[in-house]
Amino acid sequence: MEERLQNVLSHRGVASRRHAAEIVAAGRVTVDGRVVVEPGARVDPASVRIAVDGKPLGAAEERTRTIMMYKPAGVLSTLSDPFGGRTVADLLRGKVRERLVPAGRLDRDSEGLLLMSNDGAFVNRLTHPRFEHEKTYVVRAAGRWNEDKLRVLRGPVEMPDGYVTRPAPVEVVRIGDDNVHVLCFKLREGRKRQIRYMCSAAHLVVLSLKRVAVGALRLPEDLKPGEWRDATPRELEAALSRPARAREW
Numbered sequence: 010m011e012e013r014l015q016n017v018l019s020h021r022g023v024a025s026r027r028h029a030a031e032i033v034a035a036g037r038v039t040v041d042g043r044v045v046v047e048p049g050a051r052v053d054p055a056s057v058r059i060a061v062d063g064k065p066l067g068a069a070e071e072r073t074r075t076i077m078m079y080k081p082a083g084v085l086s087t088l089s090d091p092f093g094g095r096t097v098a099d100l101l102r103g104k105v106r107e108r109l110v111p112a113g114r115l116d117r118d119s120e121g122l123l124l125m126s127n128d129g130a131f132v133n134r135l136t137h138p139r140f141e142h143e144k145t146y147v148v149r150a151a152g153r154w155n156e157d158k159l160r161v162l163r164g165p166v167e168m169p170d171g172y173v174t175r176p177a178p179v180e181v182v183r184i185g186d187d188n189v190h191v192l193c194f195k196l197r198e199g200r201k202r203q204i205r206y207m208c209s210a211a212h213l214v215v216l217s218l219k220r221v222a223v224g225a226l227r228l229p230e231d232l233k234p235g236e237w238r239d240a241t242p243r244e245l246e247a248a249l250s251r252p253a254r255a256r257e258w
Contacts, residue, residue, distance in 0.1 A: 012129050014038065015048035017059065019110070020129045021066055022056070025088065026110075037062050057231055064246040074107045075126035075245055081234035082217070086114040087122055091121070097123065100235055112136055113144075121146070121220030122228040124240070124248070134200065134249050135223065141197040142248070145222035146204060147182070148192045154184050161211040162192070168206050174198060177207075224248045 012020075018029035018038070030048035032038060038045055039060045040052055059066040080086055080097060088098045088110065097111060109125040112135045119178070126132050134140055152158075164176040175198060182191040194204055205215050209252075221228045226248035229238065240248075 011051040011053045012133075013048065014040070014045060014050045014052050014059075016129050017052060017054045018061065018066070020108075020127055021054075023061060023066070032061065039063075040118070072107065073126075073128045073129060074105075074109065075112075075124060075128060075240045076105070076109065076237045077229060077232070077240050077244075078123045078125055078237035079228060079232040079234050080115050080120055080123040082118055082120045084235075085117055086111045097125065098236070101125070113199065116205075116218075117218060119218040119220065121218075122223055122226070124222075124223060124226070125237075128246060131245065131249070136199075138199070143195055143197050143222075144199070144220060144224075144225045146194045146196070147219045147221055148204060148208070149192060149216040149218075150208050150213040151189050151190060151216055152211075153188055154190055158213065160256040162194075162207055162213075164207065166207045166210045168200060172200060174200065174203060174207065176243060179207075224250075 013109050014033055015026055015029040018024060018032065019026040020150050023029055024032060033048040033050075034046055036044050039058075040050070041057050045052075054066075078097060078100065081209050083095065084100065085094050085096045087096050090096055094117070103110065107127045110132060112124040112132045115121060115123055124135065135142060150203050159179065159181065162179040165173045177197075178195040180193045182193050186192050194207075196203065200206075204218060208215050219228075224247065226240070226244050232238065
């Protein structure tokens, strides 16, 4: 399967994707003996010979691996942070030999299911907007409640950058007498802080946001924040091919 050259280098552990792009642009990479300077050039790593600084890249030495992590709130879903913030890579350091990258993202203040993988094709299938995998979130929000708020939440809602979200299924799980409510969102879009802006449009304040499913793949109930486990082949197939079923909360 063809991938972008910079992604091939990143998945093989040569460098981060951004640094890999710089390596390619500098003319340090050859494909079947020909120098390639376009980081986005598409290649099939299984059928071509790739070399960096004259050294063959060779076959991937690490096994394909995908894990399901319960990302805690306060942790960045990136591999590094120039400002020294705690990242999901810190949770895996010394415990996982493979170089896993997040398949998608969760805001720093959000928690829940985050998939991490070294399978480039899987990451692309899960994160590319055209596949529109449904993601399910359980949200605690504060504010006075009325049925008009549900109409606003179900959209469309205009984001601060002018983008207008598509209507989305939002269900009420529990209305609290203390004006703290539990809501379930199912989104096929992945706009940054989308749910928080949706709630703001309905004059609600998000107290906590937890992603509980990606497609049919659900956050394992036995995982605690910061914990993870390997995904099974059946779970990975479900994540890519079947829509999530409704669940009682």
